[in-house]
Amino acid sequence: MPAFKAAVLIQRWYRRYVAQLEMRRRCTWSIFQSIEYARQQDQGQLHEFFNYLVGHFTPSSHHESNILSCMLTEQIHPQDLELETCGDYKAIEVPANYTGPRLSFPLLPGHATALVEAFRLKQQQLHAHYVLHLLHETRRHLAQLPNITRVSSCYGKELTVCGDLHGQLDDLIFIFYKNGLPSPERAYVFNGDFVDRGKDSVEILMVLFAFMLVYPREFHLNRGNHEDHMVNLRYGFTKEVMHKYKIHGKTILKTLQDVFCWLPLATLVDEKVLILHGGVSDRTDLELLAKLDRHKLRQQDPQGWPVLQGPLQCPLGSPGAVPAGTTLEVERCQQRAGFPGVQGQEESLPSASEGDLDAGEPLGPTQEEWQQVVDILWSDPMPQEGCKANSVRRAGCYFGPDVTEQLLQKYNLQLLIRSHECKPEGYEFCHNRKVLTIFSASNYYEVGSNRGAYVKLGPALTLHIVQYQANKATHTLTMRQRQDFTMTGFQEKVTLISRVEQSALRALREKMFAHSLDLLREFKKHDKGKAGMISLNDWAVALEAVLHLGLPWRVLRPQLVSSSVGSTLEYSAWLQDLAKDWPSRENIQSSLLETLYRNRSNLETIFRIIDSDHSGFISLDELRQAWKLFSLHMGITGTDDCICNLAQSIDFNKDGRIDINEFLEAFRLVQQSCSGDTAFGHMQDSSCGGSSES
Amino acid sequence: MRFAAKHVQRGGGSSNLADARAAAPCQAPAQLSKYRGSRLFTNRSSQDGFTEIGTIVRSLGCCPSEGELHDLLAETLDSAKRGFLTKEELIKHMTEEGEPFSQEEMEEMLSAAIDPESYLIHYKDYIATMVIDEN
Numbered sequence: 001m002p003a004f005k006a007a008v009l010i011q012r013w014y015r016r017y018v019a020q021l022e023m024r025r026r027c028t029w030s031i032f033q034s035i036e037y038a039r040q041q042d043q044g045q046l047h048e049f050f051n052y053l054v055g056h057f058t059p060s061s062h063h064e065s066n067i068l069s070c071m072l073t074e075q076i077h078p079q080d081l082e083l084e085t086c087g088d089y090k091a092i093e094v095p096a097n098y099t100g101p102r103l104s105f106p107l108l109p110g111h112a113t114a115l116v117e118a119f120r121l122k123q124q125q126l127h128a129h130y131v132l133h134l135l136h137e138t139r140r141h142l143a144q145l146p147n148i149t150r151v152s153s154c155y156g157k158e159l160t161v162c163g164d165l166h167g168q169l170d171d172l173i174f175i176f177y178k179n180g181l182p183s184p185e186r187a188y189v190f191n192g193d194f195v196d197r198g199k200d201s202v203e204i205l206m207v208l209f210a211f212m213l214v215y216p217r218e219f220h221l222n223r224g225n226h227e228d229h230m231v232n233l234r235y236g237f238t239k240e241v242m243h244k245y246k247i248h249g250k251t252i253l254k255t256l257q258d259v260f261c262w263l264p265l266a267t268l269v270d271e272k273v274l275i276l277h278g279g280v281s282d283r284t285d286l287e288l289l290a291k292l293d294r295h296k297l298r299q300q301d302p303q304g305w306p307v308l309q310g311p312l313q314c315p316l317g318s319p320g321a322v323p324a325g326t327t328l329e330v331e332r333c334q335q336r337a338g339f340p341g342v343q344g345q346e347e348s349l350p351s352a353s354e355g356d357l358d359a360g361e362p363l364g365p366t367q368e369e370w371q372q373v374v375d376i377l378w379s380d381p382m383p384q385e386g387c388k389a390n391s392v393r394r395a396g397c398y399f400g401p402d403v404t405e406q407l408l409q410k411y412n413l414q415l416l417i418r419s420h421e422c423k424p425e426g427y428e429f430c431h432n433r434k435v436l437t438i439f440s441a442s443n444y445y446e447v448g449s450n451r452g453a454y455v456k457l458g459p460a461l462t463l464h465i466v467q468y469q470a471n472k473a474t475h476t477l478t479m480r481q482r483q484d485f486t487m488t489g490f491q492e493k494v495t496l497i498s499r500v501e502q503s504a505l506r507a508l509r510e511k512m513f514a515h516s517l518d519l520l521r522e523f524k525k526h527d528k529g530k531a532g533m534i535s536l537n538d539w540a541v542a543l544e545a546v547l548h549l550g551l552p553w554r555v556l557r558p559q560l561v562s563s564s565v566g567s568t569l570e571y572s573a574w575l576q577d578l579a580k581d582w583p584s585r586e587n588i589q590s591s592l593l594e595t596l597y598r599n600r601s602n603l604e605t606i607f608r609i610i611d612s613d614h615s616g617f618i619s620l621d622e623l624r625q626a627w628k629l630f631s632l633h634m635g636i637t638g639t640d641d642c643i644c645n646l647a648q649s650i651d652f653n654k655d656g657r658i659d660i661n662e663f664l665e666a667f668r669l670v671q672q673s674c675s676g677d678t679a680f681g682h683m684q685d686s687s688c689g690g691s692s693e694s
Numbered sequence: 695m696r697f698a699a700k701h702v703q704r705g706g707g708s709s710n711l712a713d714a715r716a717a718a719p720c721q722a723p724a725q726l727s728k729y730r731g732s733r734l735f736t737n738r739s740s741q742d743g744f745t746e747i748g749t750i751v752r753s754l755g756c757c758p759s760e761g762e763l764h765d766l767l768a769e770t771l772d773s774a775k776r777g778f779l780t781k782e783e784l785i786k787h788m789t790e791e792g793e794p795f796s797q798e799e800m801e802e803m804l805s806a807a808i809d810p811e812s813y814l815i816h817y818k819d820y821i822a823t824m825v826i827d828e829n
Contacts, residue, residue, distance in 0.1 A: 006770035007792030012755040014795075014803055017824050490806035491823070 025497050029424055031504040032445040035511060037275040037392045039601060046602045049633050088251055089132035100124040104211075105137055112210040113181060119203045121171050128204055128248035135255045138209040141216065142262035148290050149220050149267040151187065159187045159457040161275055162439040163419030164224065167198025167240070170209065170470040171452050178468070179454065182219050189267050189525040191419045191438065192224020192277035192377070196235035198441065202244055205256075223263035223294075224277040224419070225377040225395075229253075234605045242614045250614045261295050265376060272414045272461055279379030279418050279435075280407050281397045283386040285372060292369040296531055304493045329634060380421060381430050381437075401431040408434060414461060426453025426467045442469045446495040446503040505559055506581075511547065512560075513578045514597035516590070518546045523571040533568045536561075591637050599634070600664065606630060607660045623647050760821055767817045778814040 024480070093104070101118040103111050103126075118124045126134075153159050160179055165172055182188050190208055195201035211298075212219045225231065230338040232238045232253075241256075266276035266289070274286075321647055365373075378396030382388075387402040404416060416435045422444045428437045442452035448469075456464045512519065522545055526538035534542070539561070540553035553560075561569060562577070579590075611618050618626075627643045647658050699770060743778045771779055771787060781804065788795045788803070795803070 003770055003787065006789050007764050007787050009758050009766055009792075010763065011792050011795060012826075013763055013790060014799075016757045018799075018802075441760050 003662060006406065021494060021497060023555070024501055024528070025079070025424075027045070028497070028501045028504040029445075029449070030551055031508050031549075032449060033422075034551060035394075036445075038511070038547075038549065040392050040394070042599075042601050044652055045599075047604060048666050049602070049606075049630065056097055065589050068255060085265070088255075089129050089136060092127075092129040092132065092248065094127050094129045098127055100127055101130070101260055102127075103130045103134060105133065105416055107134075107137075107210055107213045107359070109183075109214050110212050111379060115207055115210050116173065116176065116181075119169060119200070119207070125244055126203075128245050128252065129441050129483060131202075131206065131245070131252055132248070132255060134206060134213075135252070137213055139255070139259050139262055141213055142259065144297070145262075145264050146290065147292065147294050149222075150271070151189070151220065152268055153187075153265060153457060153459075153461070155459060157187060159189065159269060160454055161189045161191060161417055161438060161457065162454045163191050163440040163452075164193035164226075164422075165190070165204055166193055166196070166226070166441045166444065167195055167201035167204060167237070167443045168202050168443075168470070169198070169200035171440055172204055174289060174468055174470060174644065175454055179456075179466070182215050184218055184568055185216065187218040189221070189222065189269075189275055189276055191219045191417070192222045192263075194221075195225070195237040195443075196226045196232060201237045201238065203239055219687045220267050221263055222277055223260065223265055223273060223377065227260040227263055229257045229260070233602060233608045238608060238614065242616060253614060261297065263294075265289060265373060269457060270461065271412070271459065272412050272438075274411075274415070274519070275417045276376045277418060278375070278377045278396055278420045279381055279399055280403060280416065281375040281379055281399055282403045282406065283372075284375055286411055288369065289372050289376065292365060292372070294373070297370060297373055298363050305454075338400045378420075381418075381435050383430070387669055401434070404431040404434050412670060417455065422450055423452045423453075426451040427455065436463070446500050448500040449522060501559075505556075507577060508551075508556075509560070509581065510597070511549075515546050516575050516578065516594055519543070520572070522546050532572060533570055536567050539569050558678045592636075595634070595636055595639075599630075603630065604660070604664055607663075611660060618660060619643070620647055620656045620658060623657055623658050623663070760782055764818055767821075772817070776819065778812075778816045779815060781808060786816055 066109060101111070101114045101124065103115075115126070118126075151159065158522050160175075176182075181188050188211070194204050194208060198204075208219075208221060211219060226235065226237075229238075238253060241253055266274060266286075268274055307374075350388045375396050378390060378393050380390060380393070380396070380398055381404070382398040382400055385402040387397050387403050390398050392397045408414065408416070414434075417438060417442075418435065419438055421437055421439065422441070423437055423439050426439055426442065429435065430437070436455065438453055438455050439450075440452045440454055442450060444450055451467045453465055453467045456466070458464060503603055510613060519542065522542040523534055523539070526534045526542060536554070536557060541556065543553050544550070561574060563570075563574070607618055607623070610622050610626055624640070624644055624647070628640060631637070631639055650658060650662050738762075767774065767779070771783060784807070785800060785803070789797075791802055804815075806823070807815045808815055809819075
């Protein structure tokens with residue numbers, strides 16, 4: 001055989017292998033993303049549930065109205081907060097045996113670096129006294145800032161822009177150590193989503209706020225959609241705070257609600273580069289955004305509370321119209337829902353609001369203002385032209401290259417830098433390189449799932465992107481400069497892809513399990529002859545019809561179906577096989593179990609809302625009430641007793657209080673955070689240790 | 695993992711499914727149908743402009759089996775039947791003959807193929823590690 005031909009065959013073989021690896025990687029990525037999007041759809045359900053409560057439900061008992069009242073009035077009046085937090089930290093004593101970092105104000109650079117060191121090396125926790133003092137000072141500082149921070153770059157100074165961190169302290173520390181700590185010569189912009197999901201959101205906030213106070217002219221923060229109380233309830237930040245600060249957690253959370261509302265909305269560099277968290281819409285108006293009172297937008301998670309805390313539909317000034325975003329509005333809704341005793345609450349409102357009303361000015365944000373802010377915090381770019389509602393996130397929009405172009409021209413801009421979406425390489429250009437997504441949380445879905453990145457703006461606004469991937473087990477970090485290509489070994493890549501794949505497949509199996517009954521129904525439709533078997537093709541069609549994930553089921557089949565005779569599958573046996581991985585409860589029917597799995601995220605959120613003092617406990621009564629309401633809305637019948645029996649069995653000390661975590665744990669409904677540690681830790685030591693840094 | 699896609703573009707990569715079928719005749723049509731209805735490749739604006747379809751084609755295309763490959767290497771590159779190749783020999787062949795590897799591809803192949811102690815490529819072992827389960 002001539003050498004030429006031989007070479008071709010060898011090359012083809014190699015390239016096929018590499019391509020197959022890439023296919024697997026993309027499949028895995030696709031699984032993670034589609035499951036994440038499905039979760040977002042869940043939130044839409046919760047929104048509908050609350051709408052249902054407000055619109056249709058009349059409480060028939062004192063109990064029920066209490067629950068509803070809990071769920072509908074998660075509002076704190078801003079005036080109260082000032083008084084509360086002022087005195088709060090002073091009253092908290094720091095014990096003599098506290099060995100963690102101590103802060104004194106005004107903060108010095110040494111304090112900020114001491115924080116970083118304490119968190120990184122000694123894994124210490126900052127005492128609540130200092131946390132609250134820091135938050136107090138942060139709030140004071142933020143309140144002076146405009147909605148849009150204007151920054152000028154100048155020769156000799158770097159500006160680095162970082163994206164979502166989501167509680168992953170390893171990545172933040174890496175950025176500071178590779179890129180350098182913030183300084184008057186080294187400016188930073190952090191583009192939102194500092195918290196939720198990862199396990200060190202508190203520490204990240206402490207570090208970011210500290211540096212912001214130390215270098216106010218060089219260190220800038222933008223608000224993200226996760227800097228929001230309702231989102232935090234669902235995605236883990238609330239839980240983290242309560243776990244780390246058992247006594248003062250509630251105060252810290254209340255203060256943070258306020259601090260989040262004071263975060264600036266965007267940063268503009270040299271009047272040319274616009275940095276904001278989500279994106280833009282075809283009606284984005286920077287002048288309006290610059291002028292509005294951002295602090296009034298308390299709850300801007302439209303998925304949880306648009307009816308209550310977003311503006312009312314009727315225009316301001318018309319009779320009966322109530323200023324949006326106020327306690328007044330909430331109470332108007334409560335009246336509609338038939339709450340007793342609401343009249344009394346109205347009188348206790350501070351006189352400030354009445355004064356404002358008299359002046360004839362709107363108290364809260366208008367519909368327009370609210371929409372503008374939601375757009376910039378929640379929107380995503382899309383390849384097609386136009387601007388349409390963001391159906392996945394149920395907030396903001398999808399904006400096309402024409403919208404970007406229109407905006408850049410209107411304000412004479414060159415580039416839009418945004419975050420909000422995880423990218424395999426940590427960054428991605430789109431819209432003709434006019435939009436840059438930068439995402440700084442590496443291994444976001446799973447250890448090995450993606451790189452993180454940050455971008456440095458140089459002279460003439462040139463861009464230099466740096467990628468990295470944190471290796472938690474060995475605490476080493478691999479870094480790759482976009483320009484000079486350094487790679488980890490091929491075998492390491494393969495191993496990593498396999499591992500991430502396993503994690504994605506498990507998540508997928510869980511989702512399939514949670515829809516077992518629906519799947520069975522769908523399979524039976526394809527099995528007219530009642531043979532108990534269907535073709536593999538029908539299997540794929542059925543899965544998509546039920547799950548709507550848009551995954552290549554036929555490609556995934558070998559990893560999801562272990563037993564098939566020829567090209568047919570015994571579907572009942574397959575479903576039973578799926579169930580093996582999950583605990584069965586003798587006293588809970590499988591259909592209920594499935595319902596709980598499917599709705600676990602919403603249930604957890606509801607419980608945490610009811611637990612308004614964030615103690616981690618709700619009463620048996622409250623649980624029963626909440627379940628009754630929820631099951632009513634979801635059309636689940638005959639399960640009340642079941643749930644109550646289960647709850648009672650978990651109430652070990654019979655004091656009528658249920659530990660939320662334990663209840664959810666009983667069904668293994670609680671998401672594991674950073675579960676990569678044990679499974680992958682020891683393996684990573686051997687294979688990834690040799691990665692190079694340049 | 696850009697290498698595969700990059701190469702296809704250079705070799706006149708396909709831009710739609712029909713072309714892809716034509717380019718990979720052997721088992722491709724049946725296997726390509728595996729992707730029917732999936733959203734794996736929709737809505738993605740690849741920043742370097744590579745055609746996504748190239749990756750699929752590449753992953754399905756005909757190529758020698760493990761055993762055939764071993765014999766191929768033994769006959770054409772290792773006539774002395776040493777059981778190994780030197781780094782230089784492999785590089786020369788892969789970058790100068792056939793559909794040449796890019797520097798990136800070469801480096802990546804070497805990183806897994808080269809035995810760090812002997813600095814040689816024991817191709818039998820190497821091929822054995824590069825097997826992906828067939829469906």
